Amino acid sequence: MEIIEEICEKIRIKSNFRHLPDISFLKPNPDTIITQISEIFDTKIAKNDERIVEICSILLEKLAPQLQAFGDRGKTPFCQIVNIIVDKYVKNSVEPVNFQLFREVCERAVDGFAMMTEQWNFLFLSAKILTILNLTRREAGLFAVLMRKINKNEILLTKLRGKKEFVQLEGSLEL
DSSP: OHHHHHHHHHHHHHOOSSOOOOOGGGSSSTTOHHHHHHHHHHHTOOSOHHHHHHHHHHHHHHHHHHHHTTOSSTTOHHHHHHHIIIIIIITTOSSOSSHHHHHHHHHHHHHHHTTOOTTSOHHHHHHHHHHHHHHHTTSHHHHHHHHHHHHTOHHHHHHHTTSHHHHHHHHHHHO
8 A cells, every 4th residue: 555655656756746747557447446446446356455445545645636537427436436436435334343444545535526626527516525524424533524624725615615514514513
């Protein structure tokens, strides 16, 4: 995991606002790493799905803007990673066996989401954020941490406040 984090950090550091680093190996095509990870997770061949989710959460946390630059619809790497994390892991972890991993994955995902800019697909992103928040609200400490992360991005926060469900969740934090 440390090696993946180092690689992601090096890619992120080389990235600047004018040029994205070459991460074309993550572009969607039948032979990409992300597609292969998604297929392994789908077929349940993997003996340790938690490892796959952990890798995906690190990629999202460290490289969300770069991944999103390839697009955030359909089978793009961004969508595949987000779907693995939210739809295949978080939704299926109502009572997580490894709560520490669950917490780390949720925090990394929201860190990635909190990098949102105006160009991102807000409908897709808001659905995933609301899913995570709804599934973590019974864990007050985790829920509060996730809300603080969201509050750091004014664009994201403003758009989410336009959704009744988010406003209700935000209000439950204040109670």
